[in-house]
Amino acid sequence: MDSSELQQLVVDILEKETAIPDTRKLVIPGTKRQAASAEDQNAVISALASLASREIVTYDQKDAFTYLLTAEGAQIARDGSHEALVWAAVPPKDSGETMTIKQLQESLGQAAKIGQGKAFKNGWVGKDRDKLFKLVAKIVDTTREELNEVEKTGTLKGGEKAVAELRKRKLLDQKKSLWCTVKKGPAFTTDLRKPETDLTAEMLATGSWKDSTFKKYNFDADGTPTNGGALHPLMKVREEVRGIFFEMGFAEMPTDAFVESCFWNFDALYVPQQHPARETQDTFYVSSPLRGLSPPKDYLDSVAQYHSRGSSDGSSRGYQAPFSKEESHRLLLRTHTTSCSARMLYALAQKGKKDGFKPAKLFSIDRVFRNEAVDATHLAEFHQVEGVVADRGLTLGDLIGFMQTFFAKMGLPNLRFKPAYNPYTEPSLEIFCWHPGLGKWVEIGNSGMFRPEMLEPMGFPPDVRVHGWGLGLERPTMIRYGITNIRSLVGHKVSIDGVEKSPAVRF
Numbered sequence: 001m002d003s004s005e006l007q008q009l010v011v012d013i014l015e016k017e018t019a020i021p022d023t024r025k026l027v028i029p030g031t032k033r034q035a036a037s038a039e040d041q042n043a044v045i046s047a048l049a050s051l052a053s054r055e056i057v058t059y060d061q062k063d064a065f066t067y068l069l070t071a072e073g074a075q076i077a078r079d080g081s082h083e084a085l086v087w088a089a090v091p092p093k094d095s096g097e098t099m100t101i102k103q104l105q106e107s108l109g110q111a112a113k114i115g116q117g118k119a120f121k122n123g124w125v126g127k128d129r130d131k132l133f134k135l136v137a138k139i140v141d142t143t144r145e146e147l148n149e150v151e152k153t154g155t156l157k158g159g160e161k162a163v164a165e166l167r168k169r170k171l172l173d174q175k176k177s178l179w180c181t182v183k184k185g186p187a188f189t190t191d192l193r194k195p196e197t198d199l200t201a202e203m204l205a206t207g208s209w210k211d212s213t214f215k216k217y218n219f220d221a222d223g224t225p226t227n228g229g230a231l232h233p234l235m236k237v238r239e240e241v242r243g244i245f246f247e248m249g250f251a252e253m254p255t256d257a258f259v260e261s262c263f264w265n266f267d268a269l270y271v272p273q274q275h276p277a278r279e280t281q282d283t284f285y286v287s288s289p290l291r292g293l294s295p296p297k298d299y300l301d302s303v304a305q306y307h308s309r310g311s312s313d314g315s316s317r318g319y320q321a322p323f324s325k326e327e328s329h330r331l332l333l334r335t336h337t338t339s340c341s342a343r344m345l346y347a348l349a350q351k352g353k354k355d356g357f358k359p360a361k362l363f364s365i366d367r368v369f370r371n372e373a374v375d376a377t378h379l380a381e382f383h384q385v386e387g388v389v390a391d392r393g394l395t396l397g398d399l400i401g402f403m404q405t406f407f408a409k410m411g412l413p414n415l416r417f418k419p420a421y422n423p424y425t426e427p428s429l430e431i432f433c434w435h436p437g438l439g440k441w442v443e444i445g446n447s448g449m450f451r452p453e454m455l456e457p458m459g460f461p462p463d464v465r466v467h468g469w470g471l472g473l474e475r476p477t478m479i480r481y482g483i484t485n486i487r488s489l490v491g492h493k494v495s496i497d498g499v500e501k502s503p504a505v506r507f
């Protein structure tokens with residue numbers, strides 16, 4: 001049965017009448033048959049459900065019982081009831097023929113036994129000693145007629161009592177079915193064209209929207225994902241860390257010089273020119289141009305002196321090794337943002353010489369480059385977070401206390417420090433934090449009190465101390481967001497979809 005034809009039939013009737021009181025009375029389109037069977041009603045109900053979902057109709061579902069003949073019932077419907085068979089088999093009274101009960105049983109078998117009593121009770125058959133005969137010339141076999149009616153219509157006009165009697169005799173089986181009453185819905189229409197889902201430019205231009213019906217909004221549907229921009233998780237974490245620095249009164253250093261001279265990256269930081277970190281297996285050097293701009297001459301001279309011979313008061317002996325000013329001019333990709341800190345500290349010291357020293361808290365977060373073997377946790381470039389604090393009389397206790405506050409704000413309250421070595425800091429401390437996921441201490445950064453051999457050539461007064469620390473941005477981000485391969489966080493393999501859906505982008 002075609003659902004759209006049924007739907008049309010229902011709305012056409014409802015347009016003329018207030019309701020459809022019984023859907024079993026619907027005449028199936030294209031036939032003269034009523035939709036009386038359970039199968040018909042299933043088709044009707046699915047058509048109604050589809051109309052109701054568009055609020056074109058409302059309907060009430062009701063239970064109905066229909067009946068089927070059992071095998072015995074079907075046999076009786078065909079051949080007649082047992083009592084009718086008994087009546088038919090025996091001869092009329094006074095016909096001269098005779099039939100004994102025994103003979104009846106021989107000719108009818110089982111039916112004789114069951115039918116006899118009823119035939120007597122109905123007054124159809126009489127008995128003279130053991131001879132049987134008809135008492136009436138004509139009978140009405142009600143059982144057969146009722147069964148025929150059930151077979152045709154699924155039910156009995158005679159009502160419940162007659163049905164109960166036939167069921168007791170196991171001639172009928174009951175079958176539950178449904179039927180409905182139908183009324184107009186709030187959005188009643190006889191126009192069942194599929195509703196439009198979108199209002200198009202074309203509909204507006206041609207005016208066809210006026211005659212269109214539109215699908216209702218489904219406010220429970222998932223929205224289509226918006227394709228607006230999303231900040232990369234690493235940039236989100238960077239913003240968070242910047243926020244912590246600003247909250248603690250730090251100013252941001254300029255970090256735009258990816259290409260730096262050896263002077264600012266190493267010499268100014270008292271990294272000996274013979275230091276292994278300077279070798280090409282660790283550092284990317286720039287081949288063209290070969291030389292960078294010169295640092296201020298006095299400062300370069302002073303740095304050269306501190307490297308090779310130490311301070312003039314003899315408190316430091318320097319490296320007792322030759323210092324090449326040519327080497328200072330070589331260009332490289334900065335290996336740490338401490339080169340930026342060196343430039344800023346030099347500027348701070350020089351300004352202090354003129355205007356009197358002022359304390360400073362400075363930070364930066366930017367890219368650095370190292371000639372590393374690339375693997376799941378290492379890239380040749382990464383982001384460094386760096387902070388430096390310059391003030392009179394700072395101690396190692398200030399540094400440790402400061403880091404405890406800073407890292408707690410980053411969500412890493414559990415810290416340990418381990419003595420380490422940096423050419424530019426003394427003492428130096430490696431920073432470890434407890435990783436609850438891995439259940440172990442992991443190294444996250446490096447810190448220390450900058451050496452006098454670095455601060456004095458810059459021009460700081462002797463009681464000014466500077467402490468600093470640096471850490472990578474990628475590792476804490478990976479730990480925090482459960483990223484195991486750095487290539488899915490940085491580089492061309494980063495999935496844009498992942499960036500948009502990453503939990504990191506939600507804070």
Ligand SMILES: N[C@@H](Cc1ccccc1)C(=O)O
Pocket residue numbers: 335336337338386422425446447448467468469470471
């Ligand atoms: N430059 C150091 C970090 C650091 C900065 C400042 C002081 C001490 C250490 C590094 O790359 O790991």
